[in-house]
Amino acid sequence: MIFQPRADDTPMPVVDLAIVEANLKRMQAYCDSHGLKLRPHIKTHKMPGLAKWQLDLGAVGITCQKLGEAEIMIDAGITDILISYPLIGPVKAARLAGLARRATLAVVADSPLAVDTAAEAARAAGATIRVLVEFESGGRRAGVASPADALALAHRMGAASGLTFGGLMTYPLGPEAAAFIAEAKALFAAEGIAMPEISAGGTPRAFHAHEVPGVTELRVGTYIYNDRNTVDQGAASLDDCALHIEATVVSRPTADRAIIDAGSKSLSSDLTPGGPARGYGLMPDYPEAVIVKLNEEHGIVDLSACARRPEIGETVRIIPNHVCVVVNLHDEILMTRPGAPDVTMPVDARGRSR
Amino acid sequence: MIFQPRADDTPMPVVDLAIVEANLKRMQAYCDSHGLKLRPHIKTHKMPGLAKWQLDLGAVGITCQKLGEAEIMIDAGITDILISYPLIGPVKAARLAGLARRATLAVVADSPLAVDTAAEAARAAGATIRVLVEFESGGRRAGVASPADALALAHRMGAASGLTFGGLMTYPLGPEAAAFIAEAKALFAAEGIAMPEISAGGTPRAFHAHEVPGVTELRVGTYIYNDRNTVDQGAASLDDCALHIEATVVSRPTADRAIIDAGSKSLSSDLTPGGPARGYGLMPDYPEAVIVKLNEEHGIVDLSACARRPEIGETVRIIPNHVCVVVNLHDEILMTRPGAPDVTMPVDARGRSR
Structure with missing residues (x-):
């Protein structure tokens, strides 16, 4: 890791x-x-x-x-x-x-x-x-x-x-x-x-x-x-992205494919304007990996362009394409700050679409 | 209506x-x-x-x-x-x-x-x-x-x-x-x-x-x-679709465009395999209408092919493309049955992605 x-x-x-x-x-x-x-x-x-x-x-x-x-x-x-x-x-x-x-x-x-x-x-x-x-x-x-x-x-x-x-x-x-x-x-x-x-x-x-x-x-x-969208549009850098999803590699069925436990119910199906080729999120520690497809609880990751590849059981980070819809999918968020204890906080207004 | x-x-x-x-x-x-x-x-x-x-x-x-x-x-x-x-x-x-x-x-x-x-x-x-x-x-x-x-x-x-x-x-x-x-x-x-x-x-x-x-x-x-996906795939008919979203037309900025109050936080961004041309859900009462784009809380509907068009303030029905991800976006569902009182029920396992 x-x-x-x-x-x-x-x-x-x-x-x-x-x-x-x-x-x-x-x-x-x-x-x-x-x-x-x-x-x-x-x-x-x-x-x-x-x-x-x-x-x-x-x-x-x-x-x-x-x-x-x-x-x-x-x-x-x-x-x-x-x-x-x-x-x-x-x-x-x-x-x-x-x-x-x-x-x-x-x-x-x-x-x-x-x-x-x-x-x-x-x-x-x-x-x-x-x-x-x-x-x-x-x-x-x-x-x-x-x-x-x-x-x-x-x-x-x-x-x-x-x-x-x-x-x-x-x-x-x-x-x-x-x-x-x-x-x-x-x-x-x-x-x-x-x-x-x-x-x-x-x-x-x-x-x-x-x-x-x-x-x-x-x-x-x-x-x-x-x-990722705000980075693409020049309004921020990757270092300015404050939220990532932590996911686990739950299967490595082939040398070129990893399955992560974050699918469309965790990442949403929002693409970037770059379309499907850029995938459903960026894995900053494996930048050549492409999250090519999401099922509800599965993320299918194409590793064919990766020199180094994540192993089964490994936790990986994903920077979402569109963070607003991602936050709306989660009841709580883990808040971290260097030198301070981590705190889980509820997303109080999540799902308030009426 | x-x-x-x-x-x-x-x-x-x-x-x-x-x-x-x-x-x-x-x-x-x-x-x-x-x-x-x-x-x-x-x-x-x-x-x-x-x-x-x-x-x-x-x-x-x-x-x-x-x-x-x-x-x-x-x-x-x-x-x-x-x-x-x-x-x-x-x-x-x-x-x-x-x-x-x-x-x-x-x-x-x-x-x-x-x-x-x-x-x-x-x-x-x-x-x-x-x-x-x-x-x-x-x-x-x-x-x-x-x-x-x-x-x-x-x-x-x-x-x-x-x-x-x-x-x-x-x-x-x-x-x-x-x-x-x-x-x-x-x-x-x-x-x-x-x-x-x-x-x-x-x-x-x-x-x-x-x-x-x-x-x-x-x-x-x-x-x-x-x-809509199961209908497309021949496993059901439109009459077998038990869930729809009710949404309100909140704006009619042009003759050809309606805005509904269901966006990607209500309908998800899941398309059908038919792609963007088929839109983000079917409006059965306006079958020629196409939900061409979703923002988080806005559905943008192209009415240009419609002879009859919904008016501002009107409630419309939408059959979702992919019902599983839609249910996961809502805390509760209105359960109806002919001849019985309507009941609002919580989606107890919503968001349980861990």
Whole structure:
């Protein structure tokens, strides 16, 4: 073995908190140096303790994707949350109202129905909810297509009691963002409507956010751990990857094949944009090995390009392609720090997809 | 809306127990008619209540993939379990010993180390553990390559106290199975070693198991719910799919695009062998729609081929590509049955990947 395993049993996600700390401080310093507010997205780590660390370092609040994640964070005492997801319908309104009674809530909208859902929640809670308009910047996901559409939604918020127009948001920070922002700022200024925030998301382009005029807030999640995708996209190095999976080689049926006890239920089936040829994760101690296929609990590893090969019973490390979905597969994570005892921590908001 | 949603909130997996019952009875009847023992794999449903239903209908025991799953099932009172996975090393031996004190356990091995791990567990527990030799039949996963290798492992079991040779197992039931089985049976007979079971796995080829001479036991999991893959492979029809995800259309940013609130954290990133063109699940009420991309909590649906299109706020159904990994993403499932009240049930063995 060429590294010292930390987990007693496998498969197990293991985090190096010294790397986490460096990642958190680097992003906060970047935001501070460019006058950007940092509002970390907890979708990656899903742990209140890490969210509080982010706040202690200077974050203005946190971002959640789903109400269920926000519930966990509010239960832990966090008080300023943006839910960067369109909430639609009376059930979501009732749940949002429950949270708006307990914390400062903001949501996003790209449709009249999303605005109306937030208004219903604000009314029920007797609270004020900020609403940002999500806009299309090239990601081809949700978001209004034109500044005029954004303006119409802002007017709808103005007509509803309990809502305040919170500005604009987009994900990712696509190539069309700068033109949209410039046009929207001019349009809203001409209408005499203040533009409180322009919020941009996504770790891969995070360190370029200051290059887009008008952006005031950064929502990033993956940067806390990083992964193979963020390395591929130039936003981190392999040494900045704070989480790996420890797995055991459970079979060596042929000279060229190893089976590890981490499959799609531990690593997810997310590939990198490089496709199947790059495999389902990187084994840093066997860089020529390719995890060519995953079954649910089996990882099939092609060793044909490896000079040195792992033996049956050996513990190996895997840096995941996409760490956010990997964290969501595990109930707990082993937290390590050089010189300190290892601690197993629950992933409190795991699986909170509603 | 063209179906009646059952879930109060989305995304939510919903199961029709009438379809489950038909699926369970069909497989049991198939096994009974061909003299095959049925040992259902609980990796798909992960619920003790459903495992007990399978046993009540005639299953000889259950199959688990990981020790953690077996622990949940034994806690619920199930007493006969095959762990169809190579267990390697002292930690797994200690955990297996703990289970072998409480239930009748069998495991599989394709290496001396796996046999030795089982032997250590049997010794520690003061119990007898059956060990089946996993063999390669074309799946190119784990498994010994030759009957001679299987014989060597059987001899190793014979030399260890507390182990009994349980026969052979393979997954899936590949094209090389028949020749391997015939050769192995002859070899073992010549040595005077009885061949208690030959266990084959996998829903897609399940109804062909009787065509392979020598197979005595069938391990199947997916058949309880079925999914798009089992339909594609001819082992079920769409009407046999017992589980769907209910999701809400949360955005309709363009005429051709819908965003649903089920992404890779609800549907997994598993494609069908048909690849990305077939999408990340089937929307039976909008069969021309293609779920072309998943982000973690967003499903991006291409509606360009649809004459009729879902509206924002509408609840839609999705039949997953691969139901086993989908179940593993959800803490609970809404169980429905015509004429009976709906019940939310926990997925007790979810995430038990160790």
